[in-house]
Amino acid sequence: VFMNTTTNPQPLLKIDAVAKNFGPVTAVDNVSIDIKENEFFALLGPSGCGKTTLLRMLAGFESPNSGRILLSGKDISPLPPEKRPLNLMFQSYALFPHMTVRQNLNYGLEMEGLAKAEIKRRVDETLASTDLTNFADRKPEQLSGGQKQRVALARALVKRPKVLLLDEPLGALDKKLRERMQLELKRLQHEAGITFIIVTHDQEEALVMADRMAILRDGKLLQVGTPEEIYETPSDRFVANFIGIMNFIDGEVDGEGRFTADGTTFPMPGIHPKGKATLAMRPEHMSISSSGDGLRGKISDIAYHGLDRVLHIASPASAQPVQLRIPASEGQNYAPGQPVALAFNTAKGRLY
Numbered sequence: 127v128f129m130n131t132t133t134n135p136q137p138l139l140k141i142d143a144v145a146k147n148f149g150p151v152t153a154v155d156n157v158s159i160d161i162k163e164n165e166f167f168a169l170l171g172p173s174g175c176g177k178t179t180l181l182r183m184l185a186g187f188e189s190p191n192s193g194r195i196l197l198s199g200k201d202i203s204p205l206p207p208e209k210r211p212l213n214l215m216f217q218s219y220a221l222f223p224h225m226t227v228r229q230n231l232n233y234g235l236e237m238e239g240l241a242k243a244e245i246k247r248r249v250d251e252t253l254a255s256t257d258l259t260n261f262a263d264r265k266p267e268q269l270s271g272g273q274k275q276r277v278a279l280a281r282a283l284v285k286r287p288k289v290l291l292l293d294e295p296l297g298a299l300d301k302k303l304r305e306r307m308q309l310e311l312k313r314l315q316h317e318a319g320i321t322f323i324i325v326t327h328d329q330e331e332a333l334v335m336a337d338r339m340a341i342l343r344d345g346k347l348l349q350v351g352t353p354e355e356i357y358e359t360p361s362d363r364f365v366a367n368f369i370g371i372m373n374f375i376d377g378e379v380d381g382e383g384r385f386t387a388d389g390t391t392f393p394m395p396g397i398h399p400k401g402k403a404t405l406a407m408r409p410e411h412m413s414i415s416s417s418g419d420g421l422r423g424k425i426s427d428i429a430y431h432g433l434d435r436v437l438h439i440a441s442p443a444s445a446q447p448v449q450l451r452i453p454a455s456e457g458q459n460y461a462p463g464q465p466v467a468l469a470f471n472t473a474k475g476r477l478y
């Protein structure tokens with residue numbers, strides 16, 4: 127007997143050529159994404175790129191104009207929201223204000239008609255895993271922003287959906303709390319073994335939390351990958367600029383392994399067609415040249431970031447000041463207005 131043991135099961139959720147327009151606006155333009163079981167998946171893109179519309183189609187609050195949404199191989203497009211094994215956690219939390227935390231959690235399970243003892247068992251377990259046991263008898267107005275956020279999450283988790291959809295779940299929190307909750311969410315997702323699909327416009331948040339992410343722009347899917355793949359091999363200039371800091375150096379490739387910008391020539395490994403090109407370089411792959419050889423520039427600004435400083439360097443080869451990081455302890459070696467030469471590891475760069 128031959129058994130197929132390859133580890134390539136069908137995706138849990140298949141978004142298959144989905145499109146949605148609102149009148150003349152194409153909010154989602156022929157997007158296909160496969161999302162795996164137990165994955166923490168982020169939909170990322172600038173305002174208006176269509177990420178919320180895509181999430182609302184998964185939840186069943188909007189229907190696609192074309193394309194299909196398959197869960198475990200089954201088309202869920204005809205199902206209304208409440209019949210889908212997907213649960214959407216709203217940005218506003220939408221807690222019932224007159225109910226206690228426990229009652230808020232009970233509610234969904236009572237609607238499902240579960241037995242009292244089973245409800246209590248599941249609610250107790252979820253309260254414990256979200257650190258809310260001590261707040262069970264409080265009403266939402268007696269909770270902090272972070273606690274309310276946890277209640278909203280607990281209320282979604284207690285229903286044990288196959289997929290939890292989260293629309294900017296940390297948007298209302300201040301920076302410190304948001305950073306803590308990012309790790310919390312990741313832990314909860316891991317423990318619950320539920321697939322999370324999160325919408326965010328915050329690049330760092332996506333990098334920290336997601337197993338994989340999709341970058342959208344103007345309704346179009348630009349790239350899907352792990353945070354490392356997206357950071358290190360962005361598919362185009364927009365993605366490169368959108369995730370992390372990227373420097374763009376305009377120059378020319380000679381077709382024989384050299385890149386020249388503002389009269390300075392650098393080795394350019396790999397095969398590249400001859401002609402004008404823009405070299406994208408992350409700050410961590412650039413440095414001030416100690417020999418004085420390199421791309422000419424002038425320091426325009428020095429920003430203190432605690433552990434390190436970011437030097438902003440004006441260069442004729444770059445529309446924006448080039449940014450690079452130096453240890454804070456080296457800060458006193460530099461001052462605005464100072465001319466410097468920039469060295470960079472072109473092997474780490476990408477040409478667009």
Ligand code: ATP
Pocket residue numbers: 148151152153171172173174175176177178179180327
């Ligand atoms: P944001 O981060 O600002 O929430 P988003 O990426 O979630 O943006 P969507 O809310 O999905 O973007 O909107 C995508 C596009 O569709 C936008 O151009 C928006 O104006 C348009 N749009 C969304 N909903 C509607 C609607 N109900 N009627 C008309 N146009 C809409």
